[in-house]
Amino acid sequence: RGSSGSRGLRVPRCGGGGGCRAGTNWWLELSPLNAQASRAYTWLKRMMGQTRKPHLDGRRAIIWGIPGFWARAIMNQPHMSAMISDQDEDMLSYMISLEVQELGHPRHRCKLIFFFRNNSYFWNDVIIKEYHLSIAGYRASRSTPVQWFWDYEQGAPSRRQDTTSLNFLNWLCDHNCPGSNRIAEIIGESLWPNPLHYYPREEGPTGTDP
Numbered sequence: 001r002g003s004s005g006s007r008g009l010r011v012p013r014c015g016g017g018g019g020c021r022a023g024t025n026w027w028l029e030l031s032p033l034n035a036q037a038s039r040a041y042t043w044l045k046r047m048m049g050q051t052r053k054p055h056l057d058g059r060r061a062i063i064w065g066i067p068g069f070w071a072r073a074i075m076n077q078p079h080m081s082a083m084i085s086d087q088d089e090d091m092l093s094y095m096i097s098l099e100v101q102e103l104g105h106p107r108h109r110c111k112l113i114f115f116f117r118n119n120s121y122f123w124n125d126v127i128i129k130e131y132h133l134s135i136a137g138y139r140a141s142r143s144t145p146v147q148w149f150w151d152y153e154q155g156a157p158s159r160r161q162d163t164t165s166l167n168f169l170n171w172l173c174d175h176n177c178p179g180s181n182r183i184a185e186i187i188g189e190s191l192w193p194n195p196l197h198y199y200p201r202e203e204g205p206t207g208t209d210p
Helices: 019-023 026-063 069-076 086-092 150-154 168-173 180-191
Strands: 095-103 109-116 126-134 137-143
Touching: 026 095, 069 086, 069 095, 069 180, 086 168, 095 180, 109 180, 126 180, 137 180
Parallel strands: none
Antiparallel strands: 095 109, 109 126, 126 137
């Protein structure tokens, strides 16, 4: 008798007609189709990147002149705002730019590049997080080691990194933290293509958008 947890669950059994033997061939049939789909996905992403490059170059030049643009867009993105802590807000105030690069060789991968001015957290002025891309999504590959300031690591508890929950600083500094792949996907697929959608618009003096 099965346990109560499996009650009502019927597991197909092999008969004498060789059905299960035929079923073991599904991997041989699916594997080349999956490889073809992955190649098509890589080609499509590369073509889209080439088409968007002139527009991204122009956008970069404009955003560079808007202080705190990417920090405000990140904090206003619904999925990201839910995990932003007070410490994250302070750290993001030192962030000056964001770049997302998609590379096709040797494997299709994505680089999330964060630029920072001098800050009280770490020495790094650039932190790069790299992910492998496939039709299955983002998968963590490598990340820039964070060079913390001594007084940040050894300082008062209020200045230390809160590692008890998922927040932006934990994700930025720990490439293997839970949820890392999902956060990278939000930045690469939602925030980067259309950051203006998440940048809070200021109202004019009459309560209408300028």
